[in-house]
Amino acid sequence: MITILETSPLNTVQDLGRPGYRDLGVGTSGVMDPIALRVGNILLGNNDDDACIELQTYPFVLRFDAAATFVVGGIDAALELDGRPVLPWMVETAAAGQVLRIGPPSKGARGYVCIAGGIDVPVVLGSRSTQLRGGFGGLDGRPLEVGDTLETTGATLDISGYGALPPSAVLGNPAGEEDGRTINLRAMPATDYGLFTPDAQQRLWATPWRITPQSNRVGYRLSGAPLELRHRVELRSYGVIAGIVQVPPAGEPIVQLSDANTVGGYPRIATVIEADLWRLGQARIGTRIRLHECSFAEGVAAMRPVVAYLDDLRMMVGRYRQSARCRTGVKSGDRA
Incomplete structure (x- = not known):
């Protein structure tokens, strides 16, 4: 206890x-x-x-x-x-x-x-x-x-x-080096990406978005130049998962996180890939994030180094514990 x-x-x-x-x-x-x-x-x-x-x-x-x-x-x-x-x-x-x-x-x-x-x-x-x-x-x-x-x-x-070794030390960041003030994340264009103006699409990737204090485990609200739609749209509600970047009428994005809503209706402009969600989870209020466009295939492939890191760690822990038991004479399954 x-x-x-x-x-x-x-x-x-x-x-x-x-x-x-x-x-x-x-x-x-x-x-x-x-x-x-x-x-x-x-x-x-x-x-x-x-x-x-x-x-x-x-x-x-x-x-x-x-x-x-x-x-x-x-x-x-x-x-x-x-x-x-x-x-x-x-x-x-x-x-x-x-x-x-x-x-x-x-x-x-x-x-x-x-x-x-x-x-x-x-x-x-x-x-x-x-x-x-x-x-x-x-x-x-x-x-x-x-x-x-x-x-x-x-x-x-x-x-x-x-x-x-911490994940950040082993995995690095393929999306770009970080300076402690800006976190680089890979994201894919989402279902409604084409509904936004070309200028808004370009700004999505070029803007260093700031995480505002109106953020929590549900989602991070981002501050930056508003993203405009080509024309007003009304969407049916759809399922929401962590990583989806929605754009409310004011034009400033919201990234859904662990306590994400189950459904939503704001246009979806991008989705942060699963391999980078942990980086977003470690971002502080006031930090800026930069989104870097990647394809679906690249997003899937990005999980391979993560899986390899965890597999290597399991192997290392198993070998270390086995070696330590042999040195100390402790049998497998014994507890101190």
């Missing part, structure tokens, strides 16, 4: 989401950076979709009421376990009573506290993710508060002190 000692609004329990219910009006939810969650779970030997704590406001402080092995990923930040510095993306084991403090990140926006065995909250519609708009999932369908307790399996790994 862990106890929350300090938190700010909007920190929640999330997993990889609940697909398959959009036809019933239930959004997918899930983490904004699925690669960070997968990395944490791989390092801990968890299932890929075991639940974690997603942080988007800081500082965050928790107490381990029982020994637990954990990883904090997604961000570069000052991490302390009972005052001792620990590194992000590294496997650590805490003793009962120890306190983990996570400060504001110097890089990235959303941190992920993954624990061996995952966070044990009720499964609702196939997922442990918090759905804030619907008020269900996670811990009573709400953000975490001071004094909350979360059940864990109580598992500790027999080996710790190893970790992973």
Whole structure:
């Protein structure tokens, strides 16, 4: 069990989401950076979709009421376990009573506290993710508060002190180098792209769009020169998924994210590819994003380096743990 000692609004329990219910009006939810969650779970030997704590406001402080092995990923930040510095993306084991403090990140926006065995909250519609708009999932369908307790399996790994290179260090960014102020993302022209004027189409790719404060897990509202339609149109409602870039009448785009609406009716000008959605999930308010046009085939191919990175990590973790057991004489399946 862990106890929350300090938190700010909007920190929640999330997993990889609940697909398959959009036809019933239930959004997918899930983490904004699925690669960070997968990395944490791989390092801990968890299932890929075991639940974690997603942080988007800081500082965050928790107490381990029982020994637990954990990883904090997604961000570069000052991490302390009972005052001792620990590194992000590294496997650590805490003793009962120890306190983990996570400060504001110097890089990235959303941190992920993954624990061996995952966070044990009720499964609702196939997922442990918090759905804030619907008020269900996670811990009573709400953000975490001071004094909350979360059940864990109580598992500790027999080996710790190893970790992973962050995805940003391994994958780079094929869409362009980043300077901390602008994030480059690949996107495909969407269904209604042809409804926009040639000038609007050109500005979509040329504009460094700023993420406004009117942004959240539902979507990022972008500020920039308005995008105009060739003529006024009325569209039937259509299904919406994360990554779709809609353009409301005012002309400033909205990128749908993890808590995306299930249906919408604004014209769709582009779709951020799946391989780059984690980069968008780590973008802070005020950051600028640049969209770079790619084809459907290029978007599909862009997932291959991501899959290879995760597969290589699984192999590395397996070999390291096997080697460490051989050195220490610990048998497979034993726990510390």
